[in-house]
Structure formats: C-alpha cells, structure tokens
Amino acid sequence: MRSDNVTKGSERAPNRSLFYALGYTKEELERPLIGVVSAYSEIVPGHMNLDKIADAVKAGVEMAGGTPILIPAIGVCDGIAMGHVGMKYSLASRELICDSVETMLMAHQLDGLVLVPNCDKIVPGMVMAAVRMDVPAVVCSGGPMLAGTYGGEEVSLSKMFEAVGAYKAGMITEDQLEDCTCNCCPSCGSCSGMYTANSMNCLCEAIGIALPGNGTIPAVYSKRLQLAKHAGMAIMDMVKKGITARQIINERSIRNALTCDMALGCSTNTVLHLLAIAYEAGVPIDLKLFNEISAKTPNLCHLAPAGPTHMPDLYAAGGIPAVQAELAKKGLLDLDVPTVTGKTLGENIKGAHILNDKAIRPIDNPYSQTGGLQILWGNIAPDGCVVKRSAVAPEMQQHSGPARVFNSEDEAIASIYAGKIVPGDVVVIRYEGPKGGPGMREMLNPTSALAGMKLDKTVALITDGRFSGASRGAAIGHVSPEAASGGPIGLIEEGDTINIDIPNASITLEVSDEVLAQRKAKYVAPEPNIKTGWLSRYARMVTSANLGAVLK
Known part of the structure; x- marks a missing residue:
C-alpha cells in the first residue's frame, strides 16, 4: 500500500511518531x-x-x-x-x-x-x-x-437573480423582492x-x-x-x-x-x-x-x-x-x-424506471430530439462557443440583430439596468475570458436582468466569459479564442449585425474578412485587469475555454 511509505519500517519511525501525536493507534496505522x-x-x-x-x-x-x-x-x-x-x-x-x-x-x-x-x-x-x-x-x-417558494410557486436561485431585473424594471415592489430573497433558498x-x-x-x-x-x-x-x-x-x-x-x-x-x-x-x-x-x-x-x-x-x-x-x-x-x-x-x-x-x-440501473414523467420525460416523448447543449462555430468563434439550447426560447433559436458592445460585465449590467438594451439587440461582453477576466466570470447578473425584464425572448448575449447554470435565454458563452488572446470577438464594433443559428451550430458577424483584417491591424490589446496576486499568474498560464481552461 502507498501508506507503507509513511507507516512501515524503522526508517519511518519518525513519521509514525507524528501519527501517534495525532492520536492514531498502531492498529489504525496497519x-x-x-x-x-x-x-x-x-x-x-x-x-x-x-x-x-x-x-x-x-x-x-x-x-x-x-x-x-x-x-x-x-x-x-x-x-x-x-x-x-x-x-x-x-x-x-x-x-x-x-x-x-x-x-x-x-x-x-x-x-x-x-x-x-x-x-x-x-x-x-x-x-x-x-x-x-x-x-x-x-x-x-x-x-x-x-426548492423555495415565492408567489405561491416553487423557485430557486435563478428566480432570485431574475427578481432583481424585475425590480429594476419596476415590475415588482421592494417588498416582493425581499419576499423572494428570504424564501428562495430554504x-x-x-x-x-x-x-x-x-x-x-x-x-x-x-x-x-x-x-x-x-x-x-x-x-x-x-x-x-x-x-x-x-x-x-x-x-x-x-x-x-x-x-x-x-x-x-x-x-x-x-x-x-x-x-x-x-x-x-x-x-x-x-x-x-x-x-x-x-x-x-x-x-x-x-x-x-x-x-x-x-x-x-x-x-x-x-x-x-x-x-x-x-x-x-x-x-x-x-x-x-x-x-x-x-x-x-x-x-x-x-x-x-x-x-x-x-x-x-x-x-x-437494472429495474430503474421513471416514476414521474413531469420531471423526466420518456425517451419516446422528449422535449427535443437533440441534447440540451450545442456548440456553435463561425467567424466570431473560430474555436467554438456554447449555448444551453434547452433553456433558449423557440423564437430565439435563430436571431439576427445589432451588436451592443461592452468591454466588461460591469459596463453591460449598468446599461441593462438603465434600460438601454432594447428588443432585437445582441449584447456582446468581452475581455471576461479565462485570460482576460482573468478567471472567466459568470454572467448571471446580465442574463437574469434580461429575463427579469422580459427581454430573454428578444435579446441575445454572447461573451468570452461564461454563464451560471442558472442562466437562461440565448446566452452564448466560452467564445474562443477570447478577446484577450486576439480573438475576433475583440474586433466587433457597436451596431455590427450578428447572426445566430443554434440549430445549425452557427454564429457569424456580418463583416467581411477584409474589414476584420483592417480592424485587427489597428487592434491594441488592453492592459491586464489584475497584475498582482495568484490571479495574475493564472492569467499567464491558463488555456482557452475550448480546451477546458486548464493550466499550461
């Protein structure tokens, strides 16, 4: 056994003495x-x-x-x-x-x-x-x-984040927000x-x-x-x-x-x-x-x-x-x-079967014939990006709209809360990837704000960051390469048209290769967000999201 290296033989007597100091007995160490x-x-x-x-x-x-x-x-x-x-x-x-x-x-x-x-x-x-x-x-x-309860219905944390958006939009009162706060996580x-x-x-x-x-x-x-x-x-x-x-x-x-x-x-x-x-x-x-x-x-x-x-x-x-x-x-x-x-x-799993088809549908009557996740590719994401398509409304499975570009989550959420995002928009949040964040923040606040404001069926959001599992809507993350690594998401400009086609695994920017090349020639990478502590080391070592954001 591996533990023989610290418990067996005269050479390991000092090691054993420290186990005895912890209160372990000879029998336990055997x-x-x-x-x-x-x-x-x-x-x-x-x-x-x-x-x-x-x-x-x-x-x-x-x-x-x-x-x-x-x-x-x-x-x-x-x-x-x-x-x-x-x-x-x-x-x-x-x-x-x-x-x-x-x-x-x-x-x-x-x-x-x-x-x-x-x-x-x-x-x-x-x-x-x-x-x-x-x-x-x-x-x-x-x-x-x-599950918690709010408004007579079962809820969980995603509803809490969406309630903030609803409150910011004047759709619920402060008392209702507090009711959800106190009861969603029981x-x-x-x-x-x-x-x-x-x-x-x-x-x-x-x-x-x-x-x-x-x-x-x-x-x-x-x-x-x-x-x-x-x-x-x-x-x-x-x-x-x-x-x-x-x-x-x-x-x-x-x-x-x-x-x-x-x-x-x-x-x-x-x-x-x-x-x-x-x-x-x-x-x-x-x-x-x-x-x-x-x-x-x-x-x-x-x-x-x-x-x-x-x-x-x-x-x-x-x-x-x-x-x-x-x-x-x-x-x-x-x-x-x-x-x-x-x-x-x-x-x-022998003998296992569905006991309630409201939680698990039979395989002959699924929600869809395809799985809950989809990888998309295109000139915005040459190395891919991901969407939870099972949480995307049918009308947003295909969407085309103008880019609303933000260089951080903080900029985006301020604009959303201020009511500056309108139906049809495609919100772009960049420099939030593994290297650019650093740490690839989850965009739960922006997606929940959009859902709480009833914009999740008319507005898409794409990012080189990622999303909480509590996010819903046309939330497309892990865009690779990320902006901080020179990815094309860093070249998108305000008003550019973005086409999203989830069933056909496509996400494209309606800008020619020539124009993108011109933009890339003028591109200047921003200074790192964090220059001290272990996150700065992480930013230097981390790989792209399409590789799992593992360290080199």
Missing part, C-alpha cells in the same frame, strides 16, 4: 489510510452540511476496515461571489483545489480518497486530482437544496435547479465515480447520510481490489457522461469541466464530440432554469438511474463500464 477530503465551511450553503457527510463517510470507512483521515479543501460560493471581483476567483479556484488535493495525497501517501464536495468548481477540481494521480477515489457530494445544499453544482454531481454519478443517488438525494434527507456511509465502504472495496480513478473515468464513461449531460440539460459549465477532467485523465476529447453526442441524444429534462421542476423532483422521479434507463432503451449508453459500486452501469 489499515489502509483513506483521505476524506471535505470542503466544509460556513460560507457556502452547499457546504454547511459537509461536516455531517464527512462524519458519515468516516463511519463507513471504519466499518469496512480502513482508517479515515479528514482533510480540508477550499470552496467558493458562486452566488455570493457573483457580480463583483470575487467571481474572477471562482473558476480559477478549480485548479487550486485540484493541486491541493494532489498535494495532500502525495505528501501523506494516502491509499485512497473519498471526495466530499458539493458546489460548482469544487466537484471537478477534486475529480481532476483523482484522475491526475490515478488513485482509488469515490465522490460523495452534500446533495441539492430543497435549506442547506447546492442550489436547487440544474445549475453547475447539481450538473456536476449528476455527471459524477453518470460517469461512475459516485454512487447512485449522489446527484439527486436532497441534502436534508437521511438517505444522504446513508449514501455517505456506503461511499466509505465503497472506497475500501476499491482499495482492496486495486481499482483506480482512471479505470472508472475513461473514454467510454466520458461518452456516457456527455450523453446524460445532453438528456438532463445541464449547465454550459459542464463543457469546461468535462474537458478538464478528460485532459487530466489523458483522454482526448474536443468540442466536436459534444455536438456529435447532442445530435443523437433526446433532451428528457427541463429543470430550473429551463423549466419549473427542481432537483427534489428529479430525485422523486427516479433520479439519474431512471434517466439512464431511458437512454439505454435506444442503445445510447455503454452499459458495460465499471463503476465505484463494484458493478457495471447496466447492473446499477
């Missing part, structure tokens, strides 16, 4: 040492219960004959970080988390990991470390939040729509690195604690059998995850994270694969923000196994891939 990597904190609603989850994981490890060792991890709450400089740190923190998990694993020579994240970048960051180091690993998230857990956190937790289940139920069992349910105990037991089985992360996460299982992604209508951020996980796993995938799988995968779910259902509804309807069972009817999944249960995917 068992496999399992790192329980918990992102528990008191600043992230999705993480406030992770102390309980980690305790349950530790109990499962002990029951199965291992020695659990709690290790901390950081985590940013995207909702709290939204709309200010803090959001620049969110995506970038994914690399910090990955590196820190690697550091703790290697420095202390642990035999396996149970990863206990819940929100957004924390999930992929931990998974990236597991496949990078190729160690036995199981993901056990903290679970989704319950419990611990990852915010209740199919936002990035829940998307990634569902995809961890779909890819096989988490137990069935990981993505959908609500955070407040006792079944979540039972799941955590079983995760502790599962890691011990993997350690004993020598099953490692790359045996679970490979080209076949990544295709399965992409297929579920399309069926569920997950966040556009999953594109960044699956590319990054695949990179760390040594599996070559690119944006073309997303469209290839989307073209043949029906969209079965319209959870918030695309529709009225929330994560507890998906759980009650049968969860991810029910979705997978529907996809299997059309032969869209590889059922022979191994999973952390010790069984194949096919064995895991």
